[in-house]
Every structure is written in structure tokens, then in C-alpha cells.
Amino acid sequence: MGDTTKRKSGRSDDPFDGEGGKSAKKSKKEKKEKKTREKRSDDESEDKSNHKSFPAASSGKTETPPPTTTKKRAFRLRLKGIAPNTDKAQVAQFLLVSESCVRNVFHGEAIVMVDTEEAFQRCVEKDDEKLNGRFVKVTDETNGARSNLGRNFLTPGNNGENNAEVKRKTTTNEREGRDWTCEKCGGENFARRETCYKCAAGKYGEQRETPPVMKTSASINTAVVKKQNNAGDRMVAQGSEQEGYEVFVKYLPKNVDESDIADFFKRCGELKEEVNLLRDQTTGSSKGAGFLTFRNAESREKALAMDGERFLDRTVSVTVAKKSPFGTRGTTQALGTHTPAMLRETIDSLGIANDPNGIYIDGTFGRGGHTRGILNALGKNGQLHAFDLDPEAITVGRALEKEDSRFHMHHSPFGSMFKVMREKDSKVKVSGVFLDLGISSPQFDDKSRGFRPEQDGPLDLRFDVTSGVSAYDFLLKVSRNDLRDIIFKYGETNDKLSAQRIADAIVLARDTNALPKTTKAFATLVANAKGAEYQAMHPAKMTFQALRIHLNEEFDEFRRGMEGAMKLLKENGKLGVLTWKHSECAILIEYFRKVEKVRTNAPIFEWLKTNHEKSVTKLLEKDDDDDDAWAAEMDDCKRPADIEMRTNSRSRSAILHVLRKKSSAARMVEAEKAAYKKLKWENKK
Numbered sequence: 004m005g006d007t008t009k010r011k012s013g014r015s016d017d018p019f020d021g022e023g024g025k026s027a028k029k030s031k032k033e034k035k036e037k038k039t040r041e042k043r044s045d046d047e048s049e050d051k052s053n054h055k056s057f058p059a060a061s062s063g064k065t066e067t068p069p070p071t072t073t074k075k076r077a078f079r080l081r082l083k084g085i086a087p088n089t090d091k092a093q094v095a096q097f098l099l100v101s102e103s104c105v106r107n108v109f110h111g112e113a114i115v116m117v118d119t120e121e122a123f124q125r126c127v128e129k130d131d132e133k134l135n136g137r138f139v140k141v142t143d144e145t146n147g148a149r150s151n152l153g154r155n156f157l158t159p160g161n162n163g164e165n166n167a168e169v170k171r172k173t174t175t176n177e178r179e180g181r182d183w184t185c186e187k188c189g190g191e192n193f194a195r196r197e198t199c200y201k202c203a204a205g206k207y208g209e210q211r212e213t214p215p216v217m218k219t220s221a222s223i224n225t226a227v228v229k230k231q232n233n234a235g236d237r238m239v240a241q242g243s244e245q246e247g248y249e250v251f252v253k254y255l256p257k258n259v260d261e262s263d264i265a266d267f268f269k270r271c272g273e274l275k276e277e278v279n280l281l282r283d284q285t286t287g288s289s290k291g292a293g294f295l296t297f298r299n300a301e302s303r304e305k306a307l308a309m310d311g312e313r314f315l316d317r318t319v320s321v322t323v324a325k326k327s328p329f330g331t332r333g334t335t336q337a338l339g340t341h342t343p344a345m346l347r348e349t350i351d352s353l354g355i356a357n358d359p360n361g362i363y364i365d366g367t368f369g370r371g372g373h374t375r376g377i378l379n380a381l382g383k384n385g386q387l388h389a390f391d392l393d394p395e396a397i398t399v400g401r402a403l404e405k406e407d408s409r410f411h412m413h414h415s416p417f418g419s420m421f422k423v424m425r426e427k428d429s430k431v432k433v434s435g436v437f438l439d440l441g442i443s444s445p446q447f448d449d450k451s452r453g454f455r456p457e458q459d460g461p462l463d464l465r466f467d468v469t470s471g472v473s474a475y476d477f478l479l480k481v482s483r484n485d486l487r488d489i490i491f492k493y494g495e496t497n498d499k500l501s502a503q504r505i506a507d508a509i510v511l512a513r514d515t516n517a518l519p520k521t522t523k524a525f526a527t528l529v530a531n532a533k534g535a536e537y538q539a540m541h542p543a544k545m546t547f548q549a550l551r552i553h554l555n556e557e558f559d560e561f562r563r564g565m566e567g568a569m570k571l572l573k574e575n576g577k578l579g580v581l582t583w584k585h586s587e588c589a590i591l592i593e594y595f596r597k598v599e600k601v602r603t604n605a606p607i608f609e610w611l612k613t614n615h616e617k618s619v620t621k622l623l624e625k626d627d628d629d630d631d632a633w634a635a636e637m638d639d640c641k642r643p644a645d646i647e648m649r650t651n652s653r654s655r656s657a658i659l660h661v662l663r664k665k666s667s668a669a670r671m672v673e674a675e676k677a678a679y680k681k682l683k684w685e686n687k688k
């Protein structure tokens with residue numbers, strides 16, 4: 004081959020040809036050159052033998068071997084680790100080749116084709132040098148095209164007819180267990196992966212199909228699961244018209260929120276769901292990553308093409324979101340943690356952005372998930388008061404009080420919020436109140452609290468273990484009929500007989516000194532009393548729930564809490580309530596009906612207005628100073644977005660209701676009362 008570095012380029016249109024030798028860095032460069040020359044001559048002899056033994060794909064004829072030495076031929080190089088936003092011109096300038104040689108700059112890589120050995124040499128010398136602040140890796144792919152990024156271009160001895168050979172070599176490489184390059188997006192993958200980590204296309208080019216969602220664990224195709232023996236491989240690209248097309252975005256700037264992200268990706272097309280930005284469960288602050296679900300595959304492709312773009316001060320990564328063969332992504336809910344449900348929706352619906360320096364109340368602190376989200380959204384003069392009964396919650400809250408002077412923790416039931424707040428300031432008005440009903444995940448998962456039939460712990464069931472009586476002590480005294488009614492009323496069942504049988508079994512056990520003191524034994528007693536039936540949950544779950552609701556007076560507390568909250572709210576202040584079960588929803592709606600503001604389209608109001616205008620005028624006349632003359636409007640009522648339900652499975656039963664206070668307003672019930680009087684109707688409650 005001779006010393007190729009001394010040759011001049013035959014191309015007249017290459018402005019940099021012939022200048023590369025000037026920048027030679029002697030010893031390092033010479034070593035590299037020698038190595039490259041040796042490799043080149045090895046490759047060429049290998050080429051020759053290959054060309055001799057393989058027929059050309061299209062003709063089936065034996066190919067003519069390429070000349071052993073040539074001045075003008077195609078060399079293919081791949082540059083890796085290129086800084087985002089580097090363009091072809093910059094790559095060309097870096098390599099000292101013409102811009103036309105740079106065929107593709109894509110996902111931090113570039114494909115470069117040069118046709119002289121001098122140019123090739125200059126490119127190779129740039130290996131491990133810095134371009135736009137990043138060390139770039141230059142690899143020679145002349146004899147082994149590994150991806151389709153430059154497949155239209157010639158490789159040595161390949162004039163376009165021997166694609167079969169290139170393909171065959173590539174496949175062999177891959178089957179030999181080497182790392183591989185995705186044909187679809189150019190992503191570099193470890194050999195063990197069967198699908199591209201970036202776009203989820205198959206290793207050998209085919210696009211993996213999303214498997215059908217499997218309904219029960221029994222129907223899981225275990226053969227398929229076994230074959231794919233690593234977690235990455237078991238995950239497949241998410242995407243269908245029904246569920247939308249999702250991407251996973253990371254390295255987002257920390258100070259952007261969901262709407263900024265939606266704006267950034269606006270040009271890709273319509274989103275099917277709200278942006279799901281992953282937030283720290285304790286601080287509520289962004290984790291710099293999230294999911295976006297587009298309406299169609301085309302939009303997702305556009306989003307994927309934004310991989311590596313700058314978003315403020317960061318370079319974002321965009322990849323296809325994956326899901327398990329069972330159709331869902333694993334929940335992010337771990338034991339002992341509490342992911343606040345509908346956090347973003349809660350903060351938005353309370354209207355904190357419009358009134359950041361107002362006073363707010365979180366009536367159910369828990370572990371402070373929503374509290375921290377609210378504090379994050381508050382201005383520096385805003386105030387947040389939180390309530391809880393659980394001593395562990397109080398400990399967490401006290402610690403937070405020390406960190407943030409805007410926060411105040413109260414160890415009191417939220418049903419007493421009016422009293423507690425007015426004791427401090429007799430005129431206080433608040434901008435928003437939030438209640439997240441029921442039990443928190445840490446309480447539920449902590450077996451020492453005895454909330455869960457599957458785990459063994461004391462039969463207690465109190466939120467506040469420092470007051471009241473435990474479930475065991477209660478069961479020692481309660482009458483059989485009262486117990487039956489409690490199980491029936493709060494167990495959300497129509498099955499009166501099963502409530503009766505459970506109560507009988509408990510009383511029988513008590514009267515024979517065999518009442519279990521621990522949850523598991525108690526759960527077995529209840530399950531045995533209940534007998535066989537289809538059960539999607541533990542047979543004792545609803546009995547535990549019923550006892551818990553009764554012991555903690557949950558429903559009465561809820562009613563007191565709503566009343567206290569509405570009285571404390573200022574005009575247009577909001578009460579947000581997260582309910583988790585039908586019975587809580589029913590209580591909220593029952594309460595709302597009683598305080599609902601007159602709706603002008605309500606038929607009875609229209610009738611009254613048409614026929615008794617004076618009564619309506621009187622009804623609507625309210626004294627501005629009358630603190631009790633208020634009503635409520637239903638501002639919003641929504642469920643978690645699909646994406647939240649997939650990432651936090653416990654959120655699936657949540658409903659966020661938002662009531663807005665209207666001061667000096669008449670209520671529907673007042674209009675009805677006036678109308679009934681005129682109609683001479685009975686007004687039985």
C-alpha cells in the first residue's frame with residue numbers, strides 16, 4: 004500500500020485536501036497511522052477473499068475482486084459522542100473534510116464518507132479529540148457497515164451490488180454476540196438486548212409488536228416470558244391508537260413544569276394525555292424526567308427526533324416508553340412510601356397560582372406529599388396549616404415545621420379545623436382547603452398498625468393510637484346487632500346475611516374467650532364466617548374497613564371537615580377533596596346538594612322566577628356581612644389521568660372533587676323551600 008499520508012487528494016472540490024499533514028502530532032500520529040495501515044491491508048485482503056467466495060446478491064454471478072490498491076475509494080467512518088446541536092459544517096471542519104462528506108449527524112453520532120486515504124487518515128487522527136467540548140470517538144466502518152445510517156453509500160468493493168454480503172456480515176456480527184446498532188434509529192445497544200433501548204425496534208430490523216394486554220396472571224404466555232430472559236427484553240414499545248404513543252423524556256431542566264414541557268414538544272403534534280412529570284414524593288419537585296403520550300405514532304416519531312435537543316440549559320433524551328408483556332408498566336408505588344395522588348391537579352384546582360400568598364389548609368397531612376406540593380407552589384408570604392391524627396404523621400410534620408416557617412402542623416382532627424383556626428385569629432379566612440380521605444400508604448403497609456388483613460399485627464385500626472379504643476377493645480364490648488349494622492353500613496355491601504354471620508362469629512369467639520388479638524387470626528375468623536364466594540380482594544378487607552371507619556368516626560369527621568372548611572373559605576376559595584370509595588363520594592355529594600348555590604337553569608328555580616319574581620328577589624338578597632349566607636358551586640370533578648393510574652396503581656380509585664365558595668349567595672334548598680310554599684307542596688325531609 005505504501006505511505007498513503009504523503010499522497011495528494013485527487014478531488015479538486017475538497018478545500019481541506021492536502022492540509023492535514025501540517026497538523027501532524029508526530030509520535031502519537033505515526034503510531035495511529037501504522038495501525039490504520041496494517042488494519043487497512045488486513046481488511047482489504049479479507050475483502051478480497053470474501054468477494055471471491057460470495058456471489059453478488061442481484062446477479063448471482065461471481066464478483067470481480069476489487070483492485071488491491073486504489074487512490075480513490077469509499078471510506079466510511081462513524082463518529083460517536085458528538086455534542087447535541089453540532090451540525091454537519093462543524094463536523095466537517097473538525098475532520099478537515101468537505102461538508103458533503105458528512106452524510107448524517109444523528110443522535111450524537113455522525114456518518115462520514117471520504118474517498119481518499121489521506122482524508123480517511125485525518126479523520127482517524129481525530130479519534131479522542133474534542134469537538135464542541137466533547138471527546139469524540141472515530142471508528143472505521145469501511146469493512147463492516149453496522150447500521151443503515153449510511154447504507155446508501157459505497158463501502159470498499161461494494162458498488163451497490165453486494166448489499167447481501169454487507170448484510171450477511173452484519174448479521175453474523177450480531178449473532179456472534181456483539182453490540183449492535185439499531186437500523187431504525189441508530190441507537191447503540193448491548194449485544195444481549197433483543198430490542199433497541201431507544202426505539203424498541205427489533206435487533207434484526209423488525210419492529211416489535213406490542214403484545215396483547217393479558218388479563219390474568221394465569222393467561223400469561225410463560226414460554227414467551229421465559230425466552231426473553233432479561234428485564235429490558237421483556238419490555239416492549241408502548242403504543243396503540245387506544246392508549247396513545249408514549250415517550251420517556253429525561254434530563255429535563257429542573258425548573259420546568261408540565262405546561263412548559265408540553266410547549267417544548269408542541270411542534271410534534273397533539274398530546275393524548277397530560278404530561279406526566281415525575282416528581283419527588285417528599286418535596287414535590289421535578290425529578291427531571293417524565294412521560295408524554297401522543298395521539299399518533301407520527302407525533303411520537305417527531306418527538307423521538309428531538310432526542311438530543313437543548314431545552315433551556317439541558318440536553319434532553321427522548322426514548323420510546325416501554326411496557327411489560329402484561330400490558331402495564333410496573334407501579335412506582337413501593338411499600339412504605341406514599342405517592343400523592345393527583346398532586347398537580349390538586350395544586351391547580353386549589354388555584355394557588357392565582358393566590359400564592361393566601362392561607363391554605365391540608366386537613367390530612369399523612370406523610371406530607373400534598374403538603375410539600377402545596378408549599379412548593381406557595382409564595383413566600385403564603386401559609387399552610389396541616390392536620391393529622393397519626394403520631395407518626397405529626398413527627399414528620401413537626402420536622403417540616405422547622406424547615407419551613409410557612410408551615411404549621413396541628414395534632415387535631417380536621418373536623419375541628421374551624422375551631423383551631425378561629426382560635427388563633429377570629430376573623431381568619433382561607434384561600435383553599437384540601438382533604439385526602441382515608442388511610443395513607445405507610446399506615447396501610449405498616450403491619451404494626453393492624454390495618455391490613457394480610458399482615459399480622461395488633462388488632463388496633465386507629466389513626467390516633469394515643470386516644471380512643473383499639474378494635475380489639477371495642478369488639479370486647481359491642482353488641483351483636485350494633486356490630487352487624489357497622490359491618491353492613493361501612494363495609495359497602497348489600498349482603499346483610501354475611502354481615503350477620505361475621506358479627507355472630509366475632510361475638511361467639513368473644514363469648515368463648517377466643518377473640519383474636521391479632522389481625523391475621525381475626526381475618527381468618529371473618530373469612531371463615533363469610534364462606535366461599537368470588538373475591539377479588541381479601542374476604543376480610545371490608546370488615547376491617549368497616550371497623551376502621553367506625554372507630555375513627557371517619558364519615559362524621561368528613562362531614563364536620565367539609566362544613567368547617569366551607570365556613571373558613573373566603574369568596575371563591577376552594578375545597579378540594581380526594582375520595583377513594585363510593586361511600587365517601589356519596590357523603591360529599593349529599594353535603595354538596597345541601598349547600599349548592601342556586602342554579603338558574605334548575606327547573607324549579609325557573610318556575611319560581613317566572614311566577615313569583617318577588618320571592619326570587621327576596622331570596623337572592625343577602626347581607627354582605629352575613630357569614631352564613633354562602634353557597635357552593637361544583638368547580639371540578641375528575642379522575643387521575645391514565646398515565647398516573649399506570650405509574651401509581653393505588654391512584655386508580657381516586658376522584659378529586661372541587662367545591663367553590665360563593666359568598667352572599669342563595670342555595671338551591673332555599674329556592675326549593677320557597678317554591679314548595681307557593682306550590683303548597685309538602686316538604687318532607
Ligand SMILES: C[S@@+](CC[C@H](N)C(=O)[O-])C[C@H]1O[C@@H](n2cnc3c(N)ncnc32)[C@H](O)[C@@H]1O
Pocket residue numbers: 341342343344366367368369370371372373374390391392393396415416417418439440441442443444446466555560
Ligand atoms: C390518605 S392519607 C393523606 C396522605 C397525604 N395527602 C400525603 O400525600 O401524604 C390520610 C391521612 O389523614 C389522616 N386522617 C384521617 N382522618 C383524619 C382526621 N379526622 N383528622 C386528621 N387527620 C386524619 C390519616 O392519619 C392519614 O395520615
